[in-house]
Amino acid sequence: MANVQQRADPQDEVGQVDVDELEHAASKRAHRRWERVLFYWLCAGFTAFHLIILTGPVILRTIDDAIGTGLYRFFPINIDQELFRAIHLAWGAVLGFGFFAIARGRGRDGVPWYDWLFIAGATACAVYMWRNLDDLQMNQGAVYETPDLLYSLVGLAVVFEFTRRTAGNALTIIATVFMLYAVLGHWLPEPLHHDKSLKDLWFAFPYIYSNLGIFGPTLEVSSTFIIMFTAFAAFLTRSKAGDYFNDLAVALVGWARGGPAKVAVLSGVMFGSISGSSVANVVASGSVTIPMMRRVGYDRATAGAIEATSSTGGQITPPVLGAAAFLMAEATGIKYAEIAFAAIIPCFLFYVACYMHCDLHAAKRGLRGLPMAELPRLGPMMARFYMLAPIVVLVWAFTEGYSAFLAAGLGMLACIVVSWFNGIARDDDGRWRWRRSDAVMGWRAVIDALELGAKDSIQLVAVCAAAGIVVGVIALTGIGGRFAYIMQSIAGNSQLLAMFFTMIVVTILGMGMPTTAAYAIAAAVVAPGLVQIGVPKLTAHMFIFYYAVLSAITPPVAVASIAAAGMAKADAWKTSWIAVKLGLATFIVPFMFFYSPTLLGQGDWLEIAQPLLSATVGVCLLACATEGWLGGALALPLRVVLFVGALCLIAPEPISDGVGLAIGLGVWALQKFRPPVVPRKA
Incomplete structure (x- = not known):
C-alpha cells in the first residue's frame, strides 16, 4: 500500500502553465x-x-x-x-x-x-x-x-x-x-x-x-449566446463558486480509494459550468488536484492524464456545455435547452468511465485516499450549498421557457446575490456578523467580472468570424453538397463507416484548432452528408461535437494533456497517451448514442432505461479491460474477452446486450472464485 505523506514533497509543486x-x-x-x-x-x-x-x-x-x-x-x-x-x-x-x-x-x-x-x-x-x-x-x-x-x-x-x-x-x-x-x-x-x-x-x-x-x-451565436454565457462563467468565477466546487469535491470523495483522482473527476463535472475551455479547466482545478494525487502515490504522468481527461469533459457538461453547443443550436434549429438535455446521458457515461478508470487504477496500485482529518468538513460545506444557486436559477429559467439571454442574466444576478452570503461569518465572541471580503461582489467586483467575460470571449469572436467565411463559401458555391457526395462515395450505404470517417476528420481538425472552430467547420462540411445518408440531425451534430471536445486529449496536439503535463512536471507525450488510455471508454460513447439515439434523451424513460443500463455496464467493462483489473489482475486473454463483451453492449440489441452481459458476469465469476495462486517453492 502506498502511504499518504504528511507533507508535500517540494519537488511535487505544481508547474507553471501559460494558458495563452x-x-x-x-x-x-x-x-x-x-x-x-x-x-x-x-x-x-x-x-x-x-x-x-x-x-x-x-x-x-x-x-x-x-x-x-x-x-x-x-x-x-x-x-x-x-x-x-x-x-x-x-x-x-x-x-x-x-x-x-x-x-x-x-x-x-x-x-x-x-x-x-x-x-x-x-x-x-x-x-x-x-x-x-x-x-x-x-x-x-x-x-x-x-x-x-x-x-x-x-x-x-x-x-x-x-x-x-x-x-x-x-x-x-x-x-x-x-x-x-x-x-x-x-x-x-x-x-x-x-x-x-x-x-x-x-x-x-x-x-x-x-x-x-x-x-x-x-x-450571431458569438454575439448572443456565447458572450452571455461566457459572462455568466466569469460571474461564477468571481463569486468564488470555483473554490467552493473544489472544496466540495474534496469533502465528498477525497477520503475514498484513490480519492484525489476522483476529486479531479468530480471537479471536472462542476467546472464544466464555469469554463468551456479544457485548458482553463486543467489550470483551475489541477492546481489543487495534481499535488493531492502526487501525495497519495500517483506518478506525474498519470496525475496529469487524469486531470486532463476529467477537465476535457467539462465542455460536454450541462447546463452550460462548451461554446460549440450554441453553434449547434443555431445550425440544427434545435433549442439550446434541448441540446443541453440531450448531453446529460453522454456526459454521465463520460464521467462514469473516468471514475471507473481512477478507481481501478487505485485498486491495482494500492493507492489510498487522503486522511479524514485533512479534508474540509462536509457540514460547513453543505451549509454553503447556496453557492449552487446560480446553476439552479439557470436550469429553472431554461425549464420555464425563458430566453437563453435572460436565463444567463438571471444567473449573473444570482451570482451577485449569493456572493453576499459569503460575508457572513462568526466572530470570536460567537456572534454572526456580515463583513465585506474579496468573496463578496461589490461594484468593482461586478466590473471585474464584466472585464473577465470579455477577455474569455476574444478568441471565440475570432473563431466564429472565421467560421462564417467557411460557412458562407460552402452555402454559396454548393461545395457542401459535393462533400456529401464524396462521403457517400467513400462510405457507400454504411452509416457506421461514415461515422468512423467523421470521427477521424473531426479529431484531425480538433488537433489544430479550438473545439468551437473544429465543430463549426465539421458541422458545415461533414454533417450535411451524415444527415443525407439517414443519420438523425441531433445525433450527427452531437457526434461531431463530442469528438471535437475529445481532440483536446488526442496526440500529437493534445492541448489539455500538454497543460496538465506542464502542471505535473511530467513528459507531455507520455501524459497524452495515458490520457487516451484513461479516456478509451469515452471514445466509444459517441458510437453508443449513434446506435441508440435514446441515449440523447429521445424517448420516454422506459425506452431510455435499457440502453442506458447496457451502455453504463459497457463503459465499466471497457475500463476494466483497459486497466487490466476486475477484483484482481486480469490475464491478457481475459482482458481481450472482456473488451469484446464491452463492445457487444454498445449496440442496443437484446441479443448483443445479453452476450456482453454474460461475458462480463463470466469473467467476474472467474476472478471471484478462482483458487488462490500458491507460489512454487524454489
Whole structure:
C-alpha cells in the first residue's frame, strides 16, 4: 500500500502553465499604464454593451407590464442585427489586437503602431456599415460599389489576422483556402468546380464580408449566446463558486480509494459550468488536484492524464456545455435547452468511465485516499450549498421557457446575490456578523467580472468570424453538397463507416484548432452528408461535437494533456497517451448514442432505461479491460474477452446486450472464485 505523506514533497509543486501559450497563437502583451486602464474599461464595456442590448428590452418590458411605468416606450433599445454583429466583431477585434502580440515574444512594450492601424481598421469597418447599412443590405448578394470592395478587403484582413493571433494558423489557413476557392473554384475540375459568378473580385469579397458570410449565423451565436454565457462563467468565477466546487469535491470523495483522482473527476463535472475551455479547466482545478494525487502515490504522468481527461469533459457538461453547443443550436434549429438535455446521458457515461478508470487504477496500485482529518468538513460545506444557486436559477429559467439571454442574466444576478452570503461569518465572541471580503461582489467586483467575460470571449469572436467565411463559401458555391457526395462515395450505404470517417476528420481538425472552430467547420462540411445518408440531425451534430471536445486529449496536439503535463512536471507525450488510455471508454460513447439515439434523451424513460443500463455496464467493462483489473489482475486473454463483451453492449440489441452481459458476469465469476495462486517453492 502506498502511504499518504504528511507533507508535500517540494519537488511535487505544481508547474507553471501559460494558458495563452497553449490556446492562442501569439502571446499576451504587457501594456503601458494608460493602456491597461483603457483596455480594462473597453473589456467591461464590451460585456456591458451586450448585456444591455440582449436583456435590456426584456427587463424594461417586464417592468412595464408589472407596474406600468412606460419605460420601454421611452427608452427603446433596438439595433439592427447585422450592425449589432458588426459592432461585436469590431469591438472584439480591438480587444484582440490590444491584448495579443503579432508573434511570441513581441508583446513587451505596449501596443505598437501597426496594431493601432488594425484597431483603426476594425473600427472603421463598423462605422462604414453604420453609415451605409441600408445600401449594403439592399445590394447584398447582387451588386457592390467600389467603396464596398475596399471596406470588405479591410474587414477581411482584420478577420484573418485577428484569427491567426487568437486561434492559430490552422483555422486561418482553412479559412484562406475556402476564400481562395470562392474566387478560383471555377478553374477547378469536377467535383470541385463551381460557376457562381465569383470570378469578379468586386463581388466575391463584399459577399463574404456580409450577412451571407462573416456576419451570418456563426457570428450571431458569438454575439448572443456565447458572450452571455461566457459572462455568466466569469460571474461564477468571481463569486468564488470555483473554490467552493473544489472544496466540495474534496469533502465528498477525497477520503475514498484513490480519492484525489476522483476529486479531479468530480471537479471536472462542476467546472464544466464555469469554463468551456479544457485548458482553463486543467489550470483551475489541477492546481489543487495534481499535488493531492502526487501525495497519495500517483506518478506525474498519470496525475496529469487524469486531470486532463476529467477537465476535457467539462465542455460536454450541462447546463452550460462548451461554446460549440450554441453553434449547434443555431445550425440544427434545435433549442439550446434541448441540446443541453440531450448531453446529460453522454456526459454521465463520460464521467462514469473516468471514475471507473481512477478507481481501478487505485485498486491495482494500492493507492489510498487522503486522511479524514485533512479534508474540509462536509457540514460547513453543505451549509454553503447556496453557492449552487446560480446553476439552479439557470436550469429553472431554461425549464420555464425563458430566453437563453435572460436565463444567463438571471444567473449573473444570482451570482451577485449569493456572493453576499459569503460575508457572513462568526466572530470570536460567537456572534454572526456580515463583513465585506474579496468573496463578496461589490461594484468593482461586478466590473471585474464584466472585464473577465470579455477577455474569455476574444478568441471565440475570432473563431466564429472565421467560421462564417467557411460557412458562407460552402452555402454559396454548393461545395457542401459535393462533400456529401464524396462521403457517400467513400462510405457507400454504411452509416457506421461514415461515422468512423467523421470521427477521424473531426479529431484531425480538433488537433489544430479550438473545439468551437473544429465543430463549426465539421458541422458545415461533414454533417450535411451524415444527415443525407439517414443519420438523425441531433445525433450527427452531437457526434461531431463530442469528438471535437475529445481532440483536446488526442496526440500529437493534445492541448489539455500538454497543460496538465506542464502542471505535473511530467513528459507531455507520455501524459497524452495515458490520457487516451484513461479516456478509451469515452471514445466509444459517441458510437453508443449513434446506435441508440435514446441515449440523447429521445424517448420516454422506459425506452431510455435499457440502453442506458447496457451502455453504463459497457463503459465499466471497457475500463476494466483497459486497466487490466476486475477484483484482481486480469490475464491478457481475459482482458481481450472482456473488451469484446464491452463492445457487444454498445449496440442496443437484446441479443448483443445479453452476450456482453454474460461475458462480463463470466469473467467476474472467474476472478471471484478462482483458487488462490500458491507460489512454487524454489
